Amino acid sequence: MTGYETLVVERRGPVGWLVFDRPDRANAMNATMLAELEHAWRELDADRAVRVIVNTGNGDAFQTGLDVVQLSRDPDALREQSRRTKQAELRLTAWHNRVWKPVIAAVNGTCAGGGLHFVADADIVIAASTASFTDPHVSVGQATVFETIGLMAKMPAETVMRMAFTGVHERIPARRAYELGMISQIVDPPALLRDEAQALAETIAQNSPAAMAATKRALWAAFELTQEDAR
Amino acid sequence: MSYPKLECLKLERRGPVGWLLNNRPDQLNAMSARMRDEFEVAWKALDADPEVRVIVHTGEGRAFQTGVDVTEIATDGVGMDRYRESVEAFDLRFTSWHNRVWKPVITAVNGVCAGGGFHWVADADIVIAASDATFFDPHVSVGQVVAIEAIGLLRKMPAEAVMRMAFVGRYERLSAERAYELGMVSQVVDPPDRLRDEAQALAETIARNSPAAMAATKRALWGAFEVGLTEACKRGAQELVSMWGHPDQVEGPRAFAEKRDAQWADYTRAAGE
Numbered sequence: 001m002t003g004y005e006t007l008v009v010e011r012r013g014p015v016g017w018l019v020f021d022r023p024d025r026a027n028a029m030n031a032t033m034l035a036e037l038e039h040a041w042r043e044l045d046a047d048r049a050v051r052v053i054v055n056t057g058n059g060d061a062f063q064t065g066l067d068v069v070q071l072s073r074d075p076d077a078l079r080e081q082s083r084r085t086k087q088a089e090l091r092l093t094a095w096h097n098r099v100w101k102p103v104i105a106a107v108n109g110t111c112a113g114g115g116l117h118f119v120a121d122a123d124i125v126i127a128a129s130t131a132s133f134t135d136p137h138v139s140v141g142q143a144t145v146f147e148t149i150g151l152m153a154k155m156p157a158e159t160v161m162r163m164a165f166t167g168v169h170e171r172i173p174a175r176r177a178y179e180l181g182m183i184s185q186i187v188d189p190p191a192l193l194r195d196e197a198q199a200l201a202e203t204i205a206q207n208s209p210a211a212m213a214a215t216k217r218a219l220w221a222a223f224e225l226t227q228e229d230a231r
Numbered sequence: 232m233s234y235p236k237l238e239c240l241k242l243e244r245r246g247p248v249g250w251l252l253n254n255r256p257d258q259l260n261a262m263s264a265r266m267r268d269e270f271e272v273a274w275k276a277l278d279a280d281p282e283v284r285v286i287v288h289t290g291e292g293r294a295f296q297t298g299v300d301v302t303e304i305a306t307d308g309v310g311m312d313r314y315r316e317s318v319e320a321f322d323l324r325f326t327s328w329h330n331r332v333w334k335p336v337i338t339a340v341n342g343v344c345a346g347g348g349f350h351w352v353a354d355a356d357i358v359i360a361a362s363d364a365t366f367f368d369p370h371v372s373v374g375q376v377v378a379i380e381a382i383g384l385l386r387k388m389p390a391e392a393v394m395r396m397a398f399v400g401r402y403e404r405l406s407a408e409r410a411y412e413l414g415m416v417s418q419v420v421d422p423p424d425r426l427r428d429e430a431q432a433l434a435e436t437i438a439r440n441s442p443a444a445m446a447a448t449k450r451a452l453w454g455a456f457e458v459g460l461t462e463a464c465k466r467g468a469q470e471l472v473s474m475w476g477h478p479d480q481v482e483g484p485r486a487f488a489e490k491r492d493a494q495w496a497d498y499t500r501a502a503g504e
Contacts, residue, residue: 158357162356
């Protein structure tokens, strides 16, 4: 699983790892990462030895959204990303790429703005005790839409709306995220995050891959329908 | 901008923050027919005021809101029947959501919030509460159905807690602390008399963000309750794209780079819709 410039993609036992790797840019997504993400999810999905996927980041931040400065210098990539945004056809996350293996997001630090895509679209989210969540979109004149809509389907909506409207001026600490069920585990000390994520993934990997894939399709489809349709 | 004079509500502006106060403290802010009519006037006045960027809604006295004025219903000879048509048509006008107000709305629960009072908890974007605030829904204890408020809450918080309130009726109260644990409110203010200061501070913080971007966000998020996830993202994309080319998208990053507060374009209903 080589040839990536902005990601580290590797397998440890039954666990596939997708690691954001632009630590000096707080793992913001440039044009290369946008392209590589789609490729990486497909590669991990296709690898029969991978039963569970963990998504985390190198460095201090988990993920901080689009690298707007870099993208503005790459008109072709910007145009393509704009088109995908307009059509709601993003290919950033496991959900976007229809990956039906269980996905654990292991939030290692700041998760800001577009980084929330990877929290909203994971099946399970755990975080280092130092992690925090914020959505600066409205503070720089942008609407926040996909990430917050996804989160609202999964957790108390008032918190999501408060995060959306306070923008850069407030952060949700890992402790509050845990209380609200936005994440299911806090890892302290933070240095143990990857060990804990690997252990959780190995635990999940003991279960039937086919049954988990069918379950995942059913649960995510339930967000699309009324309760009566989903039965 | 001067606000209309109202009997059961108070309207005022403090800086960028519009305040809407329930003002029937002797009746625990129960909603009379008159108050019900005045709500529509009040929301529209605050929405139309370009100086108002964020709205705070709270109550005078020891209650926030206790729903429909049962004494009036029991004694005026008309009763609930005066509301039959608007309820059957679901043509209500007493919350910001009913009136399609796209400015951020903070409900600051200053005391008892009972029954119909939940309309303004369900329909606000953000809810904070005084530490002595309490929540309960007595509808079924007086032979009434609870539907609209509870349905709104079900979309926003753990459903079991909403159903328990609906069925236990007047015999149990939810504390501000438990409401915080459940994510029904995001902040508990103690001592309680600091509630308005905290609400004003939160509103001023929010007022630093782009009014147009917040309006587009609010339409997308509330629109998401209406449809499935993928459809919500597709509709939300239109709101997202609506900000492209807007002056706030240039001003926001520039102000950030220059380490100063942004000078946002005025948000008006016309521009947003």
